[in-house]
Amino acid sequence: MSGSEGLVSRLPNDIGGLTAGSIARVEHELEPWEKRCHALADVLDFKKLINTEEKRRGVEALGSDMIGQLAYYERWIVAFANIFFAKGILTPTELAEKMAEVEARHIAGR
């Protein structure tokens, strides 16, 4: 197989069986926001807002560039935003405004 066919037959998450380097046995304690993000994912699953497989597909839909450059929970939260936009639960404008508000709060609190 050469050229673009590989992109069709394997989506970005589908890496089982590919060649890869040695396993660096890394671990880290989750940062507080990462743990909140994980808890959010679980709650979204319980409340039937976004289930685990939708989340996984949402990450896959980010494409290989973003998957490659964003960290694990960064991919999750961006996928959640996109899924909520697609479901009409949030709008991009709403999220942008809320993010500006959160940042402003931090600046005011400094």
Place this chain on the structure above:
Amino acid sequence: MAHEHEHDHDHPHAEISVSEMPGYYEVMETAIRELLIDKQLITGNDIRHQIEVLDSRTPALGAKVVARAWVDAAFRERLLADGRAACEELGISFYDDTRLIVLENTETVHNLIVCTLCSCYPRPVLGLPPDWYKLKPYRARAVSEPRIVLAEFGTIIPDDVEVRVSDSTAAVRYLVLPRRPEATDDYSEEQLAALVTRDAMIGVIPVTLGMEN
């Protein structure tokens, strides 16, 4: 800069000063959470409660299950028949809607678990997976060259022992029931549980004596 924050790192995080601005993705997390709370789709209490649940899940729970299976043959049968129901017998609740299949290592079979597509893992009994479990080298290679992967963990599986790799999904999770080490006949259930490590329940190492904390 978020891009400097690669996910395959292993550095101790610097102390976070109160004046430090949260990163882009942290701001996004806070914003999404607050919007969902405003819309009454979730509550702040839901998140706080789930953080407590996550904090309560550690490999000690899986170790308790393994030790019980080693000392109680009837429990072991129930565990292999229905992993979730047997764990629930021990008071381990499943907070997610997943099935648990327990894979028994024997003289002739060694099991290894992976999630090639992402990071599915038996979280109710082991807590959150280590970063290496979620990164490409392990996910890519565990299914195609498991013996080489195991050797990287220092685990050499004899050629006459079959290696079985189970690939997790959103709905089906696996837990390895490791072999009980030799010379542990006089160990109590608690002493046995203390020997069982997270990595042994993923299947990348055996349970050995001298692993007690």
